[in-house]
Amino acid sequence: xxxxxRVRLDRTPEWSALxxxxxxxxxxxxxxxxxxxxxxxxxxxxxxxxxxxxxxxQLVTDETLRLLRELAAASGVTGLRDAMLRGERINVTEDRAxxxxxxxxxxxxVIETGGENVVPGVHAVLERMAGFARRIRSGEWTGHTGRPIxxxxxxxxGGSDLGPAMAYEALRPFTARELAxxxxxxxxxxxxxxxxxxxxxxxxxxxxxxxTFTTVETISNATSxxxxxxxxxxxxxxxxxxxxxxxxxxxxKVAAFGIDTANMFEFWDWVGGRYSYDSAIGLALMVAIGPxxxxxxxxxxxxxxxxxxxxxxxxxAPVLLGLLGIWYGAxxxxxxxxxxxxxxxxxxxxxxxxxxxxxxxxxxVDREGQPVTWQTGPVVWGTPGxxxxxxxxxxxxxxxxxxxxxxxxFARPVAELSADLAGQHDLLMANLxxxxxxxxxxxxxxxxxxxxxxxxxxxxxxxxxNRPTTTILAPExxxxxxxQLVALYEHKVFVQGAVWDIDSFDQWGVELGKVLAKRVEPAxxxxxxxxxxxPSTAALVTRYRQLRGR
Ligand code: F6P
Numbered sequence: 315x316x317x318x319x320r321v322r323l324d325r326t327p328e329w330s331a332l333x334x335x336x337x338x339x340x341x342x343x344x345x346x347x348x349x350x351x352x353x354x355x356x357x358x359x360x361x362x363x364x365x366x367x368x369x370x371x372q373l374v375t376d377e378t379l380r381l382l383r384e385l386a387a388a389s390g391v392t393g394l395r396d397a398m399l400r401g402e403r404i405n406v407t408e409d410r411a412x413x414x415x416x417x418x419x420x421x422x423x424v425i426e427t428g429g430e431n432v433v434p435g436v437h438a439v440l441e442r443m444a445g446f447a448r449r450i451r452s453g454e455w456t457g458h459t460g461r462p463i464x465x466x467x468x469x470x471x472g473g474s475d476l477g478p479a480m481a482y483e484a485l486r487p488f489t490a491r492e493l494a495x496x497x498x499x500x501x502x503x504x505x506x507x508x509x510x511x512x513x514x515x516x517x518x519x520x521x522x523x524x525x526t527f528t529t530v531e532t533i534s535n536a537t538s539x540x541x542x543x544x545x546x547x548x549x550x551x552x553x554x555x556x557x558x559x560x561x562x563x564x565x566x567k568v569a570a571f572g573i574d575t576a577n578m579f580e581f582w583d584w585v586g587g588r589y590s591y592d593s594a595i596g597l598a599l600m601v602a603i604g605p606x607x608x609x610x611x612x613x614x615x616x617x618x619x620x621x622x623x624x625x626x627x628x629x630x631a632p633v634l635l636g637l638l639g640i641w642y643g644a645x646x647x648x649x650x651x652x653x654x655x656x657x658x659x660x661x662x663x664x665x666x667x668x669x670x671x672x673x674x675x676x677x678x679v680d681r682e683g684q685p686v687t688w689q690t691g692p693v694v695w696g697t698p699g700x701x702x703x704x705x706x707x708x709x710x711x712x713x714x715x716x717x718x719x720x721x722x723x724f725a726r727p728v729a730e731l732s733a734d735l736a737g738q739h740d741l742l743m744a745n746l747x748x749x750x751x752x753x754x755x756x757x758x759x760x761x762x763x764x765x766x767x768x769x770x771x772x773x774x775x776x777x778x779x780n781r782p783t784t785t786i787l788a789p790e791x792x793x794x795x796x797x798q799l800v801a802l803y804e805h806k807v808f809v810q811g812a813v814w815d816i817d818s819f820d821q822w823g824v825e826l827g828k829v830l831a832k833r834v835e836p837a838x839x840x841x842x843x844x845x846x847x848x849p850s851t852a853a854l855v856t857r858y859r860q861l862r863g864r
Contacts, residue, residue: 477591
């Protein structure tokens with residue numbers, strides 16, 4: 315039992331049933347599963363909105379899926395889901411509601427937390443954002459010297475960067491191409507330097523995005539950006555109001571920084587940073603794609619939210635994807651999960667998912683604070699295909715680790731590609747399908763021998779197969795489809811956290827490093843004594859100071 319009186323996950327009969335099922339499974343592979351049940355190719359597909367999600371190449375049978383669903387039911391996934399959607403404070407360690415789904419709720423929805431319906435506030439901010447985005451896009455909003463804005467620089471980090479940066483890349487064909495967009499996150503001054511070096515301050519708008527408005531990287535970069543602007547515009551402080559806007563939950567800190575709160579776009583503490591890019595944190599994106607496209611993206615999110623809230627467990631895509639990850643982590647000792655989009659436009663998608671998944675589920679105590687004795691969140695990684703095929707897919711195919719993967723692709727290339735470039739799309743997608751096939755079915759020693767390969771090379775050229783993949787296929791990468799994909803992963807992460815009985819919505823693990831950095835910094839600059847500094851770090855600090863000639 316845990317402190318809340320629940321039976322701990324790995325002591326439940328549902329968990330034991332799965333463990334037994336795994337034992338009986340032995341070494342059954344995908345070739346055999348398909349031979350026994352060819353119908354699985356058609357049956358193991360779920361469709362949500364525009365997403366065709368094919369999980370036939372997973373190491374599961376109807377029985378596995380049934381047992382996994384029973385585990386989900388016993389873990390109270392649907393109860394926790396409903397509590398989240400109702401606005402209950404399911405983020406227990408921060409005592410907060412978790413209401414990112416309210417960010418895309420229809421105008422007439424009623425979602426209450428703390429006795430207040432949050433939906434009118436969401437739509438009021440969306441309208442302000444739309445008005446602002448239109449003024450920038452039309453040139454009506456002018457800078458301090460009367461010139462229109464031609465470059466937008468978002469300054470933020472983590473959830474205040476990865477979401478808008480990822481979505482901007484994903485939706486580039488839908489963006490106002492005459493405007494430049496840059497995303498600055500790193501406290502390494504090189505990031506801001508490279509972002510602004512070819513920009514004209516008179517035509518540049520900075521969006522300072524920070525939920526707390528205390529994040530040291532963001533405040534440092536925003537302070538430097540302010541200096542760059544004022545240096546470039548002759549030092550008149552009045553320029554700040556025309557070139558800086560803020561996105562935050564913290565009006566006081568925004569004002570203290572010197573940004574007029576009339577230029578602030580609000581969001582709320584019930585939106586987690588990594589769940590925030592469809593809030594005002596997406597302002598740069600809205601300027602880029604326009605309010606209408608942003609609205610289409612929100613509708614995509616909503617479509618998957620509604621599916622997650624209502625579809626029975628057996629057809630519920632986020633539930634299914636979440637359970638598959640639990641199966642491999644718990645019973646195949648899988649440590650990682652690869653997300654491999656076959657789309658250049660999704661180049662930042664996996665980086666975005668890394669925060670979403672790993673900051674949410676990288677936990678090792680349960681909701682009551684007791685250590686968990688089961689695997690929680692995987693290492694999420696990956697880059698777009700086909701690039702990865704020429705780099706690390708070797709390990710996926712023949713390495714010693716089992717790494718389940720998601721392959722994401724689109725039937726159509728984006729409309730603006732030339733005929734030549736669009737013609738390469740079949741080749742791109744042929745690679746996606748081929749990789750799924752090779753990972754699943756491999757190549758046996760007999761097949762290798764039959765090709766006349768020398769006996770000593772046979773083991774090297776054999777592919778074991780049985781590397782599970784899910785293929786997610788959509789007609790085209792549109793704002794709506796992007797919203798659908800992100801919501802799918804948001805809810806998948808939720809399902810896993812619910813089963814693992816962890817708080818997916820806090821992130822205490824990022825705190826210690828921040829505190830220590832603050833302590834170490836004076837030692838680097840001034841050689842200050844840092845009380846309690848360990849000998850290894852102290853030696854590194856000394857060497858650093860020597861190299862800097864201090
Ligand atoms: O340090 C982690 C974190 O708190 C993330 O959860 C968050 O997305 C990021 O920092 C940025 O925080 P903020 O938006 O408050 O600047």
